Amino acid sequence: MRREPAAVRSQPRLVDVAGRAGVSMATASRALASRDGVSELVAARVRDVAAELGYVANPHARTLAGGTTSVAGLLVYEIGDPYFSEIASGVVGAAAEHGWSVQISHTERDSSAEAAQVRVMRAHRVGAIVVAGSGYVDPAMEAEVARELDDFQVGGGRVVVIGRHHLRCDAVLPDNIGAAESVAAHLLGLGHRRMAVVAGPSHLSTVADRLGGIRAAVSAHGLDPEGLPVVYAPFTREGGRSAAGQVLDRHPGTTAILALNDAMATGVLSLLRERGVAVPHDVSVTGFDDIQVAQDLAPALTTARLPMSEMGATAFELALRPRAARPRRKPTGHGLIVRDSTAPPR
Amino acid sequence: MRREPAAVRSQPRLVDVAGRAGVSMATASRALASRDGVSELVAARVRDVAAELGYVANPHARTLAGGTTSVAGLLVYEIGDPYFSEIASGVVGAAAEHGWSVQISHTERDSSAEAAQVRVMRAHRVGAIVVAGSGYVDPAMEAEVARELDDFQVGGGRVVVIGRHHLRCDAVLPDNIGAAESVAAHLLGLGHRRMAVVAGPSHLSTVADRLGGIRAAVSAHGLDPEGLPVVYAPFTREGGRSAAGQVLDRHPGTTAILALNDAMATGVLSLLRERGVAVPHDVSVTGFDDIQVAQDLAPALTTARLPMSEMGATAFELALRPRAARPRRKPTGHGLIVRDSTAPPR
DNA sequence: GCGCTTCCGGTAAGCGCTTTCGCTACCGTA
DNA sequence: TACGGTAGCGAAAGCGCTTACCGGAAGCGC
Secondary structure, eight states: OOSOOTTTOOSOOHHHHHHHHTSOHHHHHHHHTTOSSSOHHHHHHHHHHHHHHTOOOOHHHHHHTTOOOOEEEEEESOTTSHHHHHHHHHHHHHHHHTTOEEEEEEOTTOHHHHHHHHHHHHHTTOSEEEEOSOOBSSGGGGHHHHHHHHHHHHTTOEEEEESOTTSSSEEEEOOHHHHHHHHHHHHHHHTOOSEEEEESOTTBHHHHHHHHHHHHHHHHTTOOGGGOOEEEOOSSHHHHHHHHHHHHHHOTTOOEEEESSHHHHHHHHHHHHHTTOOTTTTOEEEEEEOOGGGGGBSSOOEEEEOOHHHHHHHHHHHHHSOOOSSOOEEEOOOEEEOOSSOOOOO | OOSOOTTTOOSOOHHHHHHHHTSOHHHHHHHHTTOSSSOHHHHHHHHHHHHHHTOOOOHHHHHHTTOOOOEEEEEESOTTSHHHHHHHHHHHHHHHHTTOEEEEEEOTTOHHHHHHHHHHHHHTTOSEEEEOSOOBSSGGGGHHHHHHHHHHHHTTOEEEEESOTTSSSEEEEOOHHHHHHHHHHHHHHHTOOSEEEEESOTTBHHHHHHHHHHHHHHHHTTOOGGGOOEEEOOSSHHHHHHHHHHHHHHOTTOOEEEESSHHHHHHHHHHHHHHTOOTTTTOEEEEEEOOGGGGGBSSOOEEEEOOHHHHHHHHHHHHHSOOOSSOOEEEOOOEEEOOSSOOOOO
């Protein structure tokens, strides 16, 4: 016996709804999809029966039959990272509001893993893919993902990226440059002249953009951006620690350290504490993103806020809209959150 | 024209593989699923052809035809919360290793939303559901989810819960009681006698268990657990702030505050700082879970560590194993992480 | 009253897979 | 040589849905 007897069958099917409403499956399908060709009277009856039976369409059958799907894919580097989990929260929340589910994949900052994950999502016939996380300065590094995403779009899939303006698709663009300018201007305004940047990997476009904003602000203050020391390290707390160590050793007179994200800033604070450097008395420190915990660090972190959760939600909403002739770009705002980790230099 | 012409068709189908390998679809299907009834010679040929063509089975067709699925559902209260995002990270990582995808849903600490989400997952025919997050002291409160999960299991689905021992399914059990005992014993050992607990909602079983562990430790030290003040508030940073305020106002002599999770502890620290209470000099503070940021708070938080990521991974692995006659229970260990927020009372 | 369009709704052909069932060798045994 | 048993494979029936296509019934102008 291959299938359960009807009595045990848990979920009602479309044929049950149709039968009970006295119409054909075709009509029932049309009614539930709110497509025209069905009188409002009949449609209402079908909907009532469906509600009464607690009918939920089988998404696999629906997808297989060529209907629309309502599962979105979300690619993040690491869901355990607060930056991404806040974005994910926005995506999942917005998706739920529209009755969509979201499938999450880790890519672990590996471009070829990304392409593989996109392939998996395509195989799963997701309706949309949201890609979060920095792109690469060199477009060649993301050529494989780009091709995969293009293919997906050709097949009618929707793609929205957060950052990554290189890709040919709709994008939510965090205001990395503006945020960087704000943060740098804040420090310059406090009187800092000997600043250093603790940066993530230089091939990430997020790093390049933020660095660019900082340099622009430095120039605008009549200083030479070439004189600004930059230390590159992994985009993590540990990276921040090691980079801060290098700053201290190589540039002893530094009065302010700009970390390019909050995770690195956390590492910077940790190392400065360890070395007995007082923040902000001896050295001011700034971060980027304003993840939840930034306010609870010691001292509370001055940082440039990016609305991560909102970015996630916006990305999803964008994915819901039909594809436009030319890629849409949704710039986000930014905020400068001044807390206790910055002060005028001694 | 309903379908694209074959030339445009992107993904190869099973029939393509079968044709090229010179076998029937049935054989190809069996070969790829490594089921017997196919000679090793033929199976190898089919696998080669599949690899050559880059064939990936359509999961929807597969699921619809009654095959196995490889999508797991993960229910969390809020993916933006570090506790859950670390668990999610474990689940997603383990799932990826086995070629599974994971669908994430928010439930926002609402039991009926949970049931609804499980329904959605069931409609999606996920192969397994992992439920993270505290259950309720009163089983009646989760009766609806429980029924939904039971139905799912009856239909062959696998369910694993993290915590929630009330439910009839496999469970990963965080050692809430042991962890609570450690933390309380640590404070008692330091000499604290006037302690207060900042707790999450009393109807959560996690809260009850942790409270129970603390009380047990207090008794073991020959003290009366009835004398231990407990303030209930939401299980969040804000909840911790407000509860800490109440502790300060109502129990001015308190020398140690035990928060029942790190989020609350963060709030407690924040309020104490605001009120000018020195930690640990005036008051010691402890947390629970050891989320990533606990080490970077001011002061670094003494807390009971639960291996969240590992719990997530374990839960998924458990879900992969066939259901046992009786529910399996996987207790986790715990660690006491002593940092700077605890010291002997003044 | 006729043929025309319009609107509704039904019929049936798939979507891409798994699995039951049955057939055809081919083996060993008597 | 005849026969039951078994291993390997194919044919075909679905899984639950969507949608192209078609047919009938009104509604319309002439």
